[in-house]
Amino acid sequence: MTDFKRDGSHLAYCPPVEKWDDWVELDPEAWPRRVEKHYQLVPTVCFNCESACGLLAYIDKTTGQIAKFEGNPMHPASRGRLCAKGPATINQIHDPDRVLYPMKRVGERGAGKWTRTTWDEVLETFGTRIRKAIQEGRGEEVMYHVGRPGHDFIMERMLQAWGIDGHNSHTNVCSSSARLGYLLWHYADRPSPDHANARFILLLSAHLESGHYFNPHAQRIIDGKMAGAKLAVMDPRLSNTASMADYWMPTYPGTEAAVLLAMAKVILDENRFDAAFVRNWTNWEELEVDGFKARGQSFEDTVEVLKKHYACFTPQFAEKESGVKAEVIVKIAREIAAAGSRFASHLWRGSASGNLGGWQPARALMLLHVLTGSVGTEGGHNLNAWNKFVPKTFKVPPPQKRWNELLYPKEWPLCTHEMSFLLPHFLKEGRGRIEAYFTRVFNPVWTYPDGFSWIEMLRDEEKVGLHAALTPTWSETAWFADYVLPMGFSSERHDLMSQESYAGKWIGFRQPVNRVLRERAGEKFEYTYQANPGEVWEEDEFWINLSWAIDPDGSMGIRQYFESPYRPGQKLTVDDYYGWIFDNSVPGLPEAAKKEGLTPLQYMRKYGAFEVTRDVYKQNEKALSAADLAGAEVDPNDVVRKQGKPVGVMIDGKPMVGYNTPSRKLELFSKTMADWKWPEFTLPEYYRSHIHRSAQAASIDQATDDFDPKYTPKVEWPKDARGEVYTLLPIFRLPNLIHTRSGNAKFLYEISHKNPLWVNPVDAKKLGGARTGDLIKVHTEIGYFVLHAWVTEGLTPGVVACSHHLGRWRVNEDQQVERMSSAWVDLKEVGKGQWKMRQVETVSPYASSDPDTKRVWWSDAGVHQDITFPVHPDPVSGMHCWHQMVRVEKAGPDDRYGDIFVDTNLSFAVYERWKALARPAPGPGGLRRPLWIPRVVRPEESAYYIK
Numbered sequence: 015m016t017d018f019k020r021d022g023s024h025l026a027y028c029p030p031v032e033k034w035d036d037w038v039e040l041d042p043e044a045w046p047r048r049v050e051k052h053y054q055l056v057p058t059v060c061f062n063c064e065s066a067c068g069l070l071a072y073i074d075k076t077t078g079q080i081a082k083f084e085g086n087p088m089h090p091a092s093r094g095r096l097c098a099k100g101p102a103t104i105n106q107i108h109d110p111d112r113v114l115y116p117m118k119r120v121g122e123r124g125a126g127k128w129t130r131t132t133w134d135e136v137l138e139t140f141g142t143r144i145r146k147a148i149q150e151g152r153g154e155e156v157m158y159h160v161g162r163p164g165h166d167f168i169m170e171r172m173l174q175a176w177g178i179d180g181h182n183s184h185t186n187v188c189s190s191s192a193r194l195g196y197l198l199w200h201y202a203d204r205p206s207p208d209h210a211n212a213r214f215i216l217l218l219s220a221h222l223e224s225g226h227y228f229n230p231h232a233q234r235i236i237d238g239k240m241a242g243a244k245l246a247v248m249d250p251r252l253s254n255t256a257s258m259a260d261y262w263m264p265t266y267p268g269t270e271a272a273v274l275l276a277m278a279k280v281i282l283d284e285n286r287f288d289a290a291f292v293r294n295w296t297n298w299e300e301l302e303v304d305g306f307k308a309r310g311q312s313f314e315d316t317v318e319v320l321k322k323h324y325a326c327f328t329p330q331f332a333e334k335e336s337g338v339k340a341e342v343i344v345k346i347a348r349e350i351a352a353a354g355s356r357f358a359s360h361l362w363r364g365s366a367s368g369n370l371g372g373w374q375p376a377r378a379l380m381l382l383h384v385l386t387g388s389v390g391t392e393g394g395h396n397l398n399a400w401n402k403f404v405p406k407t408f409k410v411p412p413p414q415k416r417w418n419e420l421l422y423p424k425e426w427p428l429c430t431h432e433m434s435f436l437l438p439h440f441l442k443e444g445r446g447r448i449e450a451y452f453t454r455v456f457n458p459v460w461t462y463p464d465g466f467s468w469i470e471m472l473r474d475e476e477k478v479g480l481h482a483a484l485t486p487t488w489s490e491t492a493w494f495a496d497y498v499l500p501m502g503f504s505s506e507r508h509d510l511m512s513q514e515s516y517a518g519k520w521i522g523f524r525q526p527v528n529r530v531l532r533e534r535a536g537e538k539f540e541y542t543y544q545a546n547p548g549e550v551w552e553e554d555e556f557w558i559n560l561s562w563a564i565d566p567d568g569s570m571g572i573r574q575y576f577e578s579p580y581r582p583g584q585k586l587t588v589d590d591y592y593g594w595i596f597d598n599s600v601p602g603l604p605e606a607a608k609k610e611g612l613t614p615l616q617y618m619r620k621y622g623a624f625e626v627t628r629d630v631y632k633q634n635e636k637a638l639s640a641a642d643l644a645g646a647e648v649d650p651n652d653v654v655r656k657q658g659k660p661v662g663v664m665i666d667g668k669p670m671v672g673y674n675t676p677s678r679k680l681e682l683f684s685k686t687m688a689d690w691k692w693p694e695f696t697l698p699e700y701y702r703s704h705i706h707r708s709a710q711a712a713s714i715d716q717a718t719d720d721f722d723p724k725y726t727p728k729v730e731w732p733k734d735a736r737g738e739v740y741t742l743l744p745i746f747r748l749p750n751l752i753h754t755r756s757g758n759a760k761f762l763y764e765i766s767h768k769n770p771l772w773v774n775p776v777d778a779k780k781l782g783g784a785r786t787g788d789l790i791k792v793h794t795e796i797g798y799f800v801l802h803a804w805v806t807e808g809l810t811p812g813v814v815a816c817s818h819h820l821g822r823w824r825v826n827e828d829q830q831v832e833r834m835s836s837a838w839v840d841l842k843e844v845g846k847g848q849w850k851m852r853q854v855e856t857v858s859p860y861a862s863s864d865p866d867t868k869r870v871w872w873s874d875a876g877v878h879q880d881i882t883f884p885v886h887p888d889p890v891s892g893m894h895c896w897h898q899m900v901r902v903e904k905a906g907p908d909d910r911y912g913d914i915f916v917d918t919n920l921s922f923a924v925y926e927r928w929k930a931l932a933r934p935a936p937g938p939g940g941l942r943r944p945l946w947i948p949r950v951v952r953p954e955e956s957a958y959y960i961k
């Protein structure tokens with residue numbers, strides 16, 4: 015593929031920028047007549063996953079309506095291409111069931127009765143409650159909880175301006191384990207693989223078809239393959255990605271680290287590693303293992319100790335654990351070594367998110383990069399922090415002085431993100447309450463494990479005083495809110511986006527298309543909701559106005575951060591906010607804009623994206639500047655320190671920036687792990703997941719020597735759980751759906767609307783000869799769900815699988831719901847904490863303002879599995895370990911498709927068993943967590959100490 019060019023010449027078939035004001039296409043509906051349609055094209059950024067691809071909105075010049083969305087060729091990461099979810103934005107904005115006005119509950123929470131209210135009333139209500147909480151020193155009772163992130167910069171500004179520690183996120187059900195594995199090596203908690211220039215690509219899970227940074231990465235993986243790179247995929251499932259690979263390694267789930275360490279052993283034993291890189295750029299001199307201390311010893315002796323340490327990870331051992339043939343492991347290890355610095359890989363969810371100890375595969379994978387010297391290289395593994403652009407803003411509020419233990423409790427001091435999925439249990443334990451709760455594009459009742467515990471929490475006004483669901487669509491969670499506040503899709507609001515999509519750094523500008531277009535025509539708007547459908551607002555303006563509502567006269571010191579940098583004392587506008595950032599904080603943008611006679615803001619409104627730099631490799635080797643070195647000292651470990659804080663490292667006598675770790679090198683040996691009570695995990699290791707076969711055997715009281723209760727709590731089955739024990743993989747994605755947000759996209763639900771249970775034929779036989787379409791009952795530790803079987807060889811025997819994204823439900827027949835994607839259910843609490851759900855009616859055609867809803871031909875919305883899962887907080891990373899040990903049987907005569915039962919008393923007991931495995935703070939010096947590890951919306955240092 016031709017690479018991205020700023021003039022757009024890499025995509026000849028996309029509309030060239032000079033024609034965006036009057037783009038002409040023939041009207042397909044008029045065929046065979048040749049009738050021209052004239053469009054105005056306005057760029058924005060897709061909101062349907064984290065990749066942030068560039069969209070072009072096609073606005074029909076006759077109707078003034080957005081007619082479709084296609085790819086923006088001027089976007090450096092997506093290069094004019096989209097996945098199916100990008101163009102489906104058109105369904106979302108025209109969804110006849112969408113929330114168009116701020117709504118307020120009338121009657122009891124969860125009763126489903128709503129009345130329209132005004133934005134002024136919302137601001138007044140929340141402004142008063144939050145002001146009072148802050149003034150009374152109860153700031154921690156105000157919480158913002160984000161599902162799909164976005165507008166991160168203004169959120170951080172807002173929370174710190176309010177002086178509260180109130181940011182919660184979904185990350186601990188998503189990627190925390192992978193993040194911990196990466197950050198222990200190099201502080202950056204995400205990889206940025208340079209797939210396009212790699213010679214060998216290793217993907218753990220289905221990254222090419224549905225993974226993190228899906229479309230931007232997928233096209234570069236294909237670039238790499240077309241240039242000759244080999245592709246290997248480690249995944250228990252024969253995903254579309256695995257089917258395109260040169261090697262498929264169907265590991266037994268949770269054994270991936272064993273395979274990776276066996277590969278490392280091959281590379282070490284055969285001396286195929288990059289010794290110069292390991293010597294220069296790892297902290298090998300700090301290694302203390304198996305009674306050996308490297309300090310004062312030679313590098314060669316240390317390598318011999320490493321070889322001995324990993325001697326147990328023979329390819330034969332890895333084969334026994336994982337099922338992957340030893341000779342395949344050896345062959346791939348040698349190919350990785352041969353690729354050397356051009357070895358790229360990716361791991362994000364999959365094994366990391368599914369398993370107890372899921373952070374170890376990321377650490378083991380990084381060991382392969384370190385051994386091959388493929389860190390920071392062309393075609394290798396780069397750091398997200400090097401490729402993601404983070405803008406600076408004006409007048410930044412100081413960090414908050416407080417620490418919120420509902421977010422970062424003592425038990426999990428190494429969690430990378432907030433322990434958000436445990437919130438209902440924390441409140442049940444009496445750790446606190448919430449006065450004002452904002453959920454933003456967030457549907458924990460449906461997307462989190464243990465959703466019935468969320469319902470119990472949300473309906474309890476003692477625990478949650480006031481709850482606003484900020485959302486573009488109705489959801490299972492919004493149902494239990496006090497306010498449902500309509501927020502915009504990608505073409506209805508502002509935002510800045512940047513991701514580590516390739517070997518470059520870019521920034522994308524999401525913008526409200528109608529407002530931009532009408533302002534170009536001379537209209538003026540105070541707020542975006544005046545130009546959007548209904549009164550759909552955007553978060554930026556909502557938070558600015560809420561901050562003014564909390565502090566109307568500025569006496570609390572909050573309002574000053576939401577005043578214009580250009581017009582002192584006046585309210586900040588979105589043009590002020592983004593204009594200042596583009597004027598002052600994006601290198602090269604003012605110059606590029608000037609060349610075209612535009613302001614930087616006008617340039618971004620015109621193109622929608624800007625590539626900041628391609629100088630991204632080997633940032634660790636950048637020389638420390640004279641200013642960095644002024645007053646600095648070099649300590650005995652060659653770390654350059656300024657006022658005691660590490661700022662660089664001496665390499666071959668030269669002061670270099672290095673990595674953001676305590677040693678400023680890649681941390682092969684993690685002293686942090688030893689200091690924080692995990693001395694057995696100072697090096698990359700493998701330990702058995704909670705769904706390992708030994709744990710399965712222990713769960714049915716079979717003798718097992720391998721089960722280690724130190725890391726894995728024993729499963730206690732509900733008394734009526736029957737059937738064979740299996741591992742359930744519940745987290746693979748479908749490429750065309752995205753959790754709650756695609757529920758109103760008819761193009762997408764037409765493609766996928768069913769999530770059957772994948773069963774290998776070997777296992778189908780054990781299940782009494784189960785066939786595709788048979789009803790199967792799956793028992794978890796806290797309940798069960800009933801769904802259809804799909805018998806397939808594309809899955810390791812002993813494992814069953816069910817996809818993400820499906821099983822939406824609604825408790826009323828036809829109001830405030832996405833009817834094309836949800837089943838109408840009868841939901842009952844049949845005993846204290848005992849919940850039963852049965853489908854009353856599945857999907858069927860219905861009348862609405864969209865004639866297509868009468869043409870809905872599918873009759874299934876899938877089955878909601880996540881709500882039957884207990885929480886499994888990993889004792890180290892804190893991440894929810896998604897894979898489930900389940901018992902599977904054929905459904906009985908009383909079971910119906912979609913039936914669900916859960917006992918939240920059992921889920922609390924499982925929570926307590928997992929919590930008991932954690933090793934709580936304090937750490938050294940009375941710290942709550944290591945100072946060097948990043949934290950979202952970081953408080954000031956004094957808050958890190960337990961008083």
Ligand code: SF4
Pocket residue numbers: 060061062063064065066067092095096097098099100101227228229230
């Ligand atoms: S990968 Fe698809 S859903 Fe994600 S941002 Fe790109 S087009 Fe949108």
